[in-house]
Amino acid sequence: MNADHNAIFSGPVAFLKSAPKLEFLPDAEAPEIAFAGRSNVGKSSLINALLGRKAIARTSVTPGRTQELNFFDVGAPPSFRIVDMPGYGYARAPVKTVLRWRYLINDYLRGRQVLARTFLLIDARRGIGKVDVDMMAMLDGAAVSYRTVLTKTDKVKQTERDKVAAEVEAALRGHPAAFPGLILTSSEKNYGIEELRSAVLGSMRC
Numbered sequence: 246m247n248a249d250h251n252a253i254f255s256g257p258v259a260f261l262k263s264a265p266k267l268e269f270l271p272d273a274e275a276p277e278i279a280f281a282g283r284s285n286v287g288k289s290s291l292i293n294a295l296l297g298r299k300a301i302a303r304t305s306v307t308p309g310r311t312q313e314l315n316f317f318d319v320g321a322p323p324s325f326r327i328v329d330m331p332g333y334g335y336a337r338a339p340v341k342t343v344l345r346w347r348y349l350i351n352d353y354l355r356g357r358q359v360l361a362r363t364f365l366l367i368d369a370r371r372g373i374g375k376v377d378v379d380m381m382a383m384l385d386g387a388a389v390s391y392r393t394v395l396t397k398t399d400k401v402k403q404t405e406r407d408k409v410a411a412e413v414e415a416a417l418r419g420h421p422a423a424f425p426g427l428i429l430t431s432s433e434k435n436y437g438i439e440e441l442r443s444a445v446l447g448s449m450r451c
Contacts, residue, residue: 253324254442258296261316261326267352271316273359275323276449281350281384282366283376284332287396290432291366292317292329295441312346314353325361325449328353334376354387362448363391364441369398369429372409373416385422392424392444393417399431 264270282288293301301317315329330353331346354360363384367373384391393413398406410427417423428444430437 253320253446254295254297256319257321258298258301259318259321260301261318263313263315265313266349267356270314270353270357271326273357275318275359276325276361277316277328277357277359278325278361278445278448279328279330279353279363280366281330281363281380281391282332282396283334283368283371283374283380286332286366286368287432288329288332288366291394291396291430291441292327294430294432294435294438295445296327312342314349325445328360333380334374351383351387354384354389360389362445363389364428364444365391365393365423366396367393367409367413369395369401369406369409373413378416381416381420381423385420388422390422390424390448392428392448393426394428394430394437394441396430396432398429398436399434 261271262269280288280292293299296317296319312331314331317327317329319325319327330350333346333350354363365377365380365384367377395406395410395413401409406429410429413427414425417425428437428440430441
């Protein structure tokens with residue numbers, strides 16, 4: 246990553262707003278990069294690592310905490326925006342809440358013209374599940390291109406990580422909106438963050 250790229254991520258970053266419904270979305274004045282993943286996948290921690298901050302995105306040990314679309318401006322005026330999407334697949338969430346999250350995510354993906362790329366996060370400890378496959382199908386249906394990121398790779402042995410990575414890559418071949426290959430990361434060890442930053446910036450040049 247060159248100096249200009251580093252300057253983007255070391256520059257101003259600010260929380261903009263939360264949107265529980267589409268009518269609360271910010272004006273579409275900058276490219277948006279969305280992050281999706283099942284509850285407790287480490288999404289907020291990865292966003293913090295990506296942006297080089299400790300607590301710009303709220304983290305919690307309680308699954309299902311993020312229930313809205315949270316927008317963060319990167320740069321001033323924003324060069325782009327990061328969108329922290331509601332986590333999916335939390336078994337204890339009320340049915341009405343799950344449906345509300347699903348409709349919000351689906352409507353955002355289908356209708357947001359400034360959405361440049363979605364990054365789909367898969368927990369290396371859990372592998373790919375039905376809820377992840379359902380999310381892939383939603384992205385395919387919305388014709389939203391996405392990259393897949395393996396999180397928490399420091400929490401598993403290399404053999405297990407390689408096994409999960411191979412399973413995810415095999416699953417991706419059946420999804421037309423998916424980019425081939427994975428980005429392997431660890432927010433705690435700062436592993437793979439430079440590659441993720443390059444992928445984020447590269448998605449806005451496509």
